[in-house]
Amino acid sequence: xxxxxxxxxxxxxxxxxxxxxxxxxxxxxxxxxxxxxxxxxxxxxxxxxxxxxxxxxxxxxxxxxxxxxxxxxxxxxxxxxxxxxxxxxxxxxxxxxxxxxxxxxxxxxxxxxxxxxxxxxxxxxxxxxxxxxxxxxxxxxxxxxxxxxxxxxxxxxxxxxxxxxxxxxxxxxxxxxxxxxxxxxxxxxxxxxxxxxxxxxxxxxxxxxxxxxxxxxxxxxxxxxxxxxxxxxxxxxxxxxxxxxxxxxxxxxxxxxxxxxxxxxxxxxxxxxxxxxxxxxxxxxxxxxxxxxxxxxxxxxxxxxxxxxxxxxxxxxxxxxxxxxxxxxxxxxxxxxxxxxxxxxxxxxxxxxxxxxxxxxxxxxxxxxxxxxxxxxxxxxxxxxxxxxxxxxxxxxxxxxxxxxxxxxxxxxxxxxxxxxxxxxxxxxxxxxxxxxxxxxxxxxxxxxxxxxxxxxxxxxxxxxxxxxxxxxx
Amino acid sequence: xxxxxxxxxxxxxxxxxxxxxxxxxxxxxxxxxxxxxxxxxxxxxxxxxxxxxxxxxxxxxxxxxxxxxxxxxxxxxxxxxxxxxxxxxxxxxxxxxxxxxxxxxxxxxxxxxxxxxxxxxxxxxxxxxxxxxxxxxxxxxxxxxxxxxxxxxxxxxxxxxxxxxxxxxxxxxxxxxxxxxxxxxxxxxxxxxxxxxxxxxxxxxxxxxxxxxxxxxxxxxxxxxxxxxxxxxxxxxxxxxxxxxxxxxxxxxxxxxxxxxxxxxxxxxxxxxxxxxxxxxxxxxxxxxxxxxxxxxxxxxxxxxxxxxxxxxxxxxxxxxxxxxxxxxxxxxxxxxxxxxxxxxxxxxxxxxxxxxxxxxxxxxxxxxxxxxxxxxxxxxxxxxxxxxxxxxxxxxxxxxxxxxxxxxxxxxxxxxxxxxxxxxxxxxxxxxxxxxxxxxxxxxxxxxxxxxxxxxxxxxxxxxxxxxxxxxx
Numbered sequence: 001x002x003x004x005x006x007x008x009x010x011x012x013x014x015x016x017x018x019x020x021x022x023x024x025x026x027x028x029x030x031x032x033x034x035x036x037x038x039x040x041x042x043x044x045x046x047x048x049x050x051x052x053x054x055x056x057x058x059x060x061x062x063x064x065x066x067x068x069x070x071x072x073x074x075x076x077x078x079x080x081x082x083x084x085x086x087x088x089x090x091x092x093x094x095x096x097x098x099x100x101x102x103x104x105x106x107x108x109x110x111x112x113x114x115x116x117x118x119x120x121x122x123x124x125x126x127x128x129x130x131x132x133x134x135x136x137x138x139x140x141x142x143x144x145x146x147x148x149x150x151x152x153x154x155x156x157x158x159x160x161x162x163x164x165x166x167x168x169x170x171x172x173x174x175x176x177x178x179x180x181x182x183x184x185x186x187x188x189x190x191x192x193x194x195x196x197x198x199x200x201x202x203x204x205x206x207x208x209x210x211x212x213x214x215x216x217x218x219x220x221x222x223x224x225x226x227x228x229x230x231x232x233x234x235x236x237x238x239x240x241x242x243x244x245x246x247x248x249x250x251x252x253x254x255x256x257x258x259x260x261x262x263x264x265x266x267x268x269x270x271x272x273x274x275x276x277x278x279x280x281x282x283x284x285x286x287x288x289x290x291x292x293x294x295x296x297x298x299x300x301x302x303x304x305x306x307x308x309x310x311x312x313x314x315x316x317x318x319x320x321x322x323x324x325x326x327x328x329x330x331x332x333x334x335x336x337x338x339x340x341x342x343x344x345x346x347x348x349x350x351x352x353x354x355x356x357x358x359x360x361x362x363x364x365x366x367x368x369x370x371x372x373x374x375x376x377x378x379x380x381x382x383x384x385x386x387x388x389x390x391x392x393x394x395x396x397x398x399x400x401x402x403x404x405x406x407x408x409x410x411x412x413x414x415x416x417x418x419x420x421x422x423x424x425x426x427x428x429x430x431x432x433x434x435x436x437x438x439x440x441x442x443x444x445x446x447x448x449x450x451x452x453x454x455x456x457x458x459x460x461x462x463x464x465x466x467x468x469x470x471x472x473x474x
Numbered sequence: 475x476x477x478x479x480x481x482x483x484x485x486x487x488x489x490x491x492x493x494x495x496x497x498x499x500x501x502x503x504x505x506x507x508x509x510x511x512x513x514x515x516x517x518x519x520x521x522x523x524x525x526x527x528x529x530x531x532x533x534x535x536x537x538x539x540x541x542x543x544x545x546x547x548x549x550x551x552x553x554x555x556x557x558x559x560x561x562x563x564x565x566x567x568x569x570x571x572x573x574x575x576x577x578x579x580x581x582x583x584x585x586x587x588x589x590x591x592x593x594x595x596x597x598x599x600x601x602x603x604x605x606x607x608x609x610x611x612x613x614x615x616x617x618x619x620x621x622x623x624x625x626x627x628x629x630x631x632x633x634x635x636x637x638x639x640x641x642x643x644x645x646x647x648x649x650x651x652x653x654x655x656x657x658x659x660x661x662x663x664x665x666x667x668x669x670x671x672x673x674x675x676x677x678x679x680x681x682x683x684x685x686x687x688x689x690x691x692x693x694x695x696x697x698x699x700x701x702x703x704x705x706x707x708x709x710x711x712x713x714x715x716x717x718x719x720x721x722x723x724x725x726x727x728x729x730x731x732x733x734x735x736x737x738x739x740x741x742x743x744x745x746x747x748x749x750x751x752x753x754x755x756x757x758x759x760x761x762x763x764x765x766x767x768x769x770x771x772x773x774x775x776x777x778x779x780x781x782x783x784x785x786x787x788x789x790x791x792x793x794x795x796x797x798x799x800x801x802x803x804x805x806x807x808x809x810x811x812x813x814x815x816x817x818x819x820x821x822x823x824x825x826x827x828x829x830x831x832x833x834x835x836x837x838x839x840x841x842x843x844x845x846x847x848x849x850x851x852x853x854x855x856x857x858x859x860x861x862x863x864x865x866x867x868x869x870x871x872x873x874x875x876x877x878x879x880x881x882x883x884x885x886x887x888x889x890x891x892x893x894x895x896x897x898x899x900x901x902x903x904x905x906x907x908x909x910x911x912x913x914x915x916x917x918x919x920x921x922x923x924x925x926x927x928x929x930x931x932x933x934x935x936x937x938x939x940x941x942x943x944x945x946x947x948x
Contacts, residue, residue, distance in 0.1 A: 035593070036554065037584050040547035042597060045612065048544045070522045073514035074548075074586075074617055074633050075570075080510065093577045096549075098586065100571040101632075102621035110511050112548075112572065112586075119509070123516060132805055138519065143548055143617065147576035158575075159548050331606055 011343075013281045018225040023153070025275055029284045029343045032153045032271075039151040039158030043268070046344055047154075049292035050271055051161065055141065057194040057289070058163065058266065061186040065178070067137035067165055072116045072123070074143075078109045080118040083244055094146040096158075112145040117212075117263065120166045121245040128259055131170055131251050135178070136259075139165040154272035155229075155474055162267035168247055168259035172238070175260035176215075179234045180457070182264045183217045187232040195270070196287040196396040197221050197277050198403060199231055200469055201457060202449025207437050213263075214238035217457070220448040220469065222403040223276035226422040228448045228471035231273060232266035272474075277399050278368075284345030285368045287392040295324040295348045295384055296341050300334050303354030309377065310352050313362070316381045322388065342367060347391045348384055352377070368395055413439050416470040420445040429466035444472055485817075487755050492699040497627070499749055503758045503817045506627045513625040513632030517742070520818055521628075523766035524745055525635065529615065531668040531763070532637065532740065535660040539652070541611035541639055546590045546597070548617075552583045554592040557718055568620040570632075586619040591686075591737065594640045595719040602733055605644055605725050609652070610733075613639040628746035629703075629948055636741035642721055642733035646712070649734035650689075653708045654931070656738045657691045661706040669744070670761040670870040671695050671751050672877060673705055674943055675931060676923025681911050687737075688712035691931070694922040694943065696877040697750035700896040702922045702945035705747060706740035746948075751873050752842075758819030759842045761866040769798040769822045769858055770815050774808050777828030783851065784826050787836070790855045796862065816841060821865045822858055826851070842869055887913050890944040894919040903940035918946055 011028070012020045026032050031047035034040070043051065059069070075098065096112040099105060113119070120138065128136055141163045148158050165182065169175040183201060191197045199219040203209075209216035213235035220228050241247070242258040251257050278285040288294045295317055297310045307328050317324035325346075327337055334351075341349055349365040356362055362380045364373045368391055375383045406423025410416050413436045419425035420440070429450055432440070437447055450466045452458040458466055485502070486494045500506050505521035508514070517525065533543070549572065570586040573579060587593070594612065602610055615637045625631050639656065643649040657675055665671045673693040677683075683690035687709035694702050715721070716732040725731050752759040762768045769791055771784045781802050791798035799820075801811055808825075815823055823839040830836055836854045838847045842865055849857045880897025884890050887910045893899035894914070903924055906914070911921055924940045926932040932940055 033597070035547035035549070036551050036596065037547060037549040040549050041545075042547065042593075043545040045542035045544045049542065051545075052543065068519035068523065069526065070519045071515075071517040071525075071635065073509035073511060073516065074619065075509070075511040075514050077510050095575075095577070096572050096584075097574040098570045099573045100583075101569075102623065103567045103569070109574075110570075119516075122510065123507070132803075145548065149576065161545065329606075 011281055011283065014224060014279070019152075021279075021281070022272075022275060025279055025283055025343070026153045029345065031275070031284075034153070037158070039148050041153055041157045041159065043161075046292060047271060050274065050286070050290050051268055053290045053292070054190070054195065054270060055163075057190045058186060059141070061189060062139050062163070062165065062182075065137070065181055065185060066135075067139045067167070070138050070140055071142065072113075072119045072140060074113055075110045076113050076116075076119055078111050080122065081111060083118060094148070096145045096147055113142075114144055114146045115164055115265075116140055116142065116144075117164070117166070117241070118245075121241050121247065124166070124168055124259070125246045125248075128168055128247050128249050131249050134168060134170045134249060134259065135174065136168045137165070137178075138167065139163055152272075154275070155269050160268050162265050164265040165263060167262045168242070169261070170249065170251070170257075170259070172260045175262050176236050179215075179217060179236045179262040179264065182262070183219065183232075183234040187219045187234070187264075187266060191219060191221070191231055191270075192396065194287070194289045195274055196392040196399070197231070197273060198396060198400040200449060200451065200455070202451040202469065203458065204233070204449060205434070205437060205447045205468075207434060208447060210235050212237060212240050214240070218449050220471075221273055221277060222399075222406065222424060222471070223273065223474070224279060224402070225276070226406050226424075226472075228424065228473040229269070229273050229276070230448070230473065231270060232264070234264035235262060237261040237263060278345075278395050282370065283343035285395060286345035286347060287395055288347050288388045289392065291323070291345065291347055293325040293346050294322050294388055295350060296346045297324060297326050297350045297352065298334065298337060298341070299326075299328040299330075300351050300353030300356070302328075302330055303357070306352055306354055306357050309357050310350075313350055313352070313377075313380055317384060320381060320385055322381075322385060348387055350380060350384060366391070368398075416440060416468075417443055417445060420470045420472055423471065424448070425470040426467050427470055429468040430464070432468050432470070440470060445470055446473055448473065485755055485757065488698060488753070493626075495753075495755070496746075496749060499753055499757055499817070500627050503819065505745065505749070505758075508627070511632070513622050515627055515631045515633065517635075520766060521745060524748065524760070524764050525742055527764045527766070528664070528669065528744060529637075531664045532660060533615070535663060536613050536637070536639065536656075539611070539655055539659060540609070541613045541641070544612050544614055545616065546587075546593045546614060548587055549584045550587050550590075550593055552585050554596065555585060557592060568622070570619045570621055587616075588618055588620045589638055589739075590614055590616065590618075591638070591640070591715070592719075595715050595721065598640070598642050598733070599720045599722075602642055602721050602723050605723050608642060608644045608723060608733065609648065610642045611639070611652075612641065613637055626746075628749070629743050634742050636739050638739040639737060641736045642716070643735070644723065644725065644731075644733070646734045649736050650710050653689075653691060653710045653736040653738065656736070657693065657706075657708040661693045661708070661738075661740060665693060665695070665705055665744075666870065667866075668761065668763045669748055670866040670873070671705070671747060672870060672874040674923060674925065674929070676925040676943065677932065678707070678923060679908070679911060679921045679942075681908060682921060684709050686711060686714050688714070692923050694945075695747055695751060696873075696880065696898060696945070697747065697948070698753060698876070699750070700880050700898075700946075702898065702943075702947040703743070703747050703750070704922070704947065705744060706738070708738035709736060711735040711737060752819075752869050756844065757817035759869060760819035760821060761869055762821045762862045763866065765797070765819065765821055767799040767820050768796050768862055769824060770820045771798060771800050771824045771826065772808065772811060772815070773800075773802040773804075774825050774827030774830070776802075776804050777831070780826055780828055780831050783831050784824075787824055787826070787851075787854055791858060794855060794859055796855075796859060822861055824854060824858065840865070842872075890914060890942075891917055891919060894944045894946055897945065898922070899944040900941050901944055903942040904938070906942050906944070914944060919944055920947055922947060
């Protein structure tokens with residue numbers, strides 16, 4: 001087993017300039033490009049295929065909780081956004097407004113949805129009449145628009161793709177239970193088990209929580225530069241929106257009550273997380289479950305029977321249910337092709353050339369470790385599947401160990417400030433408090449979440465012993 | 475086997491008022507509702523689940539042709555739409571224009587995509603450099619906006635969901651072959667085999683074809699009122715867009731050439747087709763492949779062991795890979811529940827009550843034929859799967875026989891005018907011609923497509939013997 005040299009790769013090293021490295025990976029792995037309107041994004045096939053796999057993993061879990069998908073309009077009457085004052089406060093400067101339609105000035109301007117919250121809640125008010133209509137569990141996959149001035153592909157763009165879930169329940173307890181179920185069984189499960197990204201789960205402080213929520217639960221992860229990325233949030237909304245939109249039901253005794261609600265979402269920014277958590281100086285590294293191709297079989301150089309041998313390996317991998325691709329291009333050099341697949345993060349490469357074939361062997365390259373091994377051609381697909389089975393676990397372990405090394409236990413605001421510069425601080429919440437949050441904010445630090453001391457979600461009674469995770473966030 | 479009475483259903487009969495029947499089915503089957511902004515649509519969970527299944531069937535076939543999904547921005551600079559004059563002519567009165575973003579007036583107004591054609595082609599110009607980059611086969615699933623004044627849910631709305639495919643090829647022949655492959659292997663295949671809708675395939679006349687295309691291929695179907703619905707189109711674009719957008723490649727000898735292109739799309743209006751082709755006076759009838767639930771097992775009335783027996787049937791159906799659902803609600807009458815599932819078009823119902831259980835039997839109801847049979851409880855899942863296997867074929871045959879009965883062979887414009895009032899006319903194209911099309915247009919009739927006399931796609935040499943299909947279109 002030998003390590004690969006890095007001679008042929010020309011990415012800016014992560015340690016030199018992380019944002020620039022990120023930009024280069026996005027471009028050179030052909031994940032995305034800037035769109036023609038400032039702040040918009042073209043998601044290229046390789047990037048979109050990753051999104052499709054992520055979306056499928058999330059969607060399956062969302063449906064397993066009983067929620068159903070639906071679709072609400074892109075256009076929202078401007079008046080709807082005035083319904084919830086608190087809400088408008090947050091969004092108004094981010095809105096894109098349509099003033100002309102069908103060649104005329106519109107009587108009432110129309111807003112492009114920054115979320116579908118107001119529309120969905122106004123339909124909930126119609127659909128919910130009786131306790132029999134509850135729980136109502138709806139999810140939407142859609143594009144939303146929030147005008148942004150400083151954008152970064154996947155992480156912050158004017159238009160992005162996301163899912164937003166909205167639910168209504170008969171009791172507070174059921175709503176709370178459901179919000180936590182989404183956090184753990186949908187978000188945490190997909191991120192840890194599919195994306196191989198270790199996440200911290202916890203509660204947002206009052207300062208950081210969604211304005212309309214009673215409680216916001218979050219998944220946070222540490223990126224490769226030590227900064228935090230909020231991966232997904234799940235909100236307990238109490239009866240706040242139900243009161244504003246009149247979402248009422250008659251209970252079993254015929255009494256009229258306001259529903260208890262939740263909302264929750266994740267977006268295409270998760271692709272940004274995938275890049276920043278797993279990427280290395282040679283490009284993207286993908287966990288097999290999200291890789292558009294798990295394996296690429298490269299014909300090093302054509303020669304008697306080489307293409308046929310490579311095709312046979314691909315066919316055998318397909319039989320085993322592995323997403324394998326053949327690269328037999330002869331008009332692009334082998335070196336260039338290897339570098340490209342490496343940039344794109346394909347977990348396993350199998351290389352076969354005339355000399356390999358003559359000796360009945362193939363070369364197996366593991367992207368995440370950048371190791372090459374020579375294996376007998378006859379057993380190559382067994383080797384490949386065995387290797388694939390290890391990739392996600394090893395990527396997860398590597399990211400977890402990186403995050404551990406950059407997380408420090410500290411006692412106070414000053415300690416959190418120091419530790420938060422290049423990682424996370426774990427600090428007693430009572431040593432920070434809202435006042436400490438103000439001080440940290442001056443240095444662009446924030447409390448990412450509050451947890452019980454052992455990393456669990458805190459029970460309602462444990463308010464005293466909470467640990468605050470402090471970091472610099474994207 | 476007995477036929478169901480229709481006493482409990484209150485839909486307007488199709489024969490009385492087809493458009494009203496349509497509206498009532500959309501509402502009462504909980505498929506969709508009007509959105510708050512005029513012309514927009516809320517697709518409710520039952521309607522959206524049908525769309526998801528249709529989308530999956532199309533997507534699988536699109537990918538099998540080698541195309542990859544990508545995502546392009548919702549926003550298009552207004553200037554882009556001026557690039558192709560012919561194009562603007564067609565769309566300008568349909569555009570929604572964003573003039574304000576982030577709280578300010580924009581320097582250049584931004585258009586909401588009516589299609590992504592201009593953006594995709596401008597990126598194709600960047601991505602295509604060499605013959606090695608071809609063919610480039612890209613598909614997008616997205617929402618698009620075309621301002622409409624007279625709208626009808628699913629059939630014509632300001633915002634709708636669709637897929638649009640765009641490809642670039644090195645030769646005209648390859649592009650043509652690909653456009654036809656999409657028509658047959660993606661659209662015709664999905665419509666006939668998954669949606670159980672018989673379609674006519676053919677070429678559009680010059681009058682009816684897409685302005686930017688050299689040749690437009692179409693799938694057309696007859697709805698339950700005898701009118702035609704254009705189900706999907708696939709265009710050979712020649713080098714028209716390549717010249718406008720500068721999509722050029724250097725061929726193997728290094729010479730610069732314009733690419734040959736195709737584009738193709740289907741939309742959420744296909745849900746409208748599904749309603750109008752298969753629906754009856756009792757509501758929707760769904761082919762199993764598109765039904766959110768293939769089977770619903772109803773507990774007629776609770777009683778010793780009934781729920782358990784119903785649950786066991788559902789579990790056994792799940793084991794057989796059937797999407798089955800349990801309806802054990804005791805707070806809604808059995809009659810009301812039966813009518814609701816009938817409205818929603820669930821292909822098979824299994825009804826179990828205390829008396830059935832005591833006698834070791836269950837009642838099997840086939841939605842599409844409205845027949846009830848009593849079957850032994852022990853063999854019910856075998857009966858269900860056997861019944862399910864027949865539904866799509868029978869729906870298809872029924873629709874085909876309806877269309878056949880309303881299609882008449884005629885000789886001239888006058889004959890086509892008469893036959894086209896409540897169905898299709900098949901008339902020699904040489905008896906119509908562009909002049910005849912003008913005459914037919916005065917009566918809202920149009921040539922839906924041109925075919926060879928035997929219904930095949932016409933070969934280039936067969937121009938003389940073409941048959942025109944004439945009808946009234948949605």
